Amino acid sequence: MGRLGPTEIILILVILVLLFGAKKLPDMARSLGKSARILKSEAKAMKSDGKKDEAAPADPPQPGAAQPKTIQAAPGDVTSSRPVTEPTDTTTQR
Template identity: 65%
Template sequence: MLGNLRFPEIALILLVVFLLFGAKKLPDMARSLGKSARILKSEAKAMKNDGGGTAESSAAPQDAAPRTIQAAPGDTASARPVGEPDRSTKA
């Protein structure tokens, strides 16, 4: 059913979306979607790196600054701290 959408149907769907959300909301929605995708990508990369390291390389020095997640490179306004897992308790 979705495979046989032609240009008129796609144009009609885009027109309805444009009318529902308006010209001002669409760039904001696209920007927030891009931010979410960057955060998801950085979280997945961090999870992948946490699982692949050795005990020596994964132990953070005590005087190191806490890690933060940023939505975009250089964006410090929306940065939030990352909670490090407690490695002292083993289940």
Template identity: 55%
Template structure:
């Protein structure tokens, strides 16, 4: 029953139904907007791939909030106690 579901005459009927539902005047505008959306999507995907290639991969470690070399960050109680 579903073996030959996409025969050419089925696609023709679907196309006719779409034309009747949306009208022949709105279809070119709809196709144009879909094309613009796809172009934007492609450019954004390329930009994301380009960003990933230029930046190093994350190390997987979250920042601990500590200063390098184990020192306490400036402006803490340790700095105030020595004054």
């Protein structure tokens, strides 16, 4: 039980041909193969990015470069966390 025999596979293929037509099946198979290749390459890239991040330490901040500073809120209070230097809003001048 749970295994597909040759009869079931042939029946599924006949139903697919009837539903989608013989012209669309090769295009569908081609796009499915393309999607599988993209997924495989993205998964490989994610694995290599993870290894590269673990191997290389983060670059130290440059002494002359200004880093944005954030005022930290109390744990759980995300509404009061804001940047130190807020941009001025010139659109609502009265």
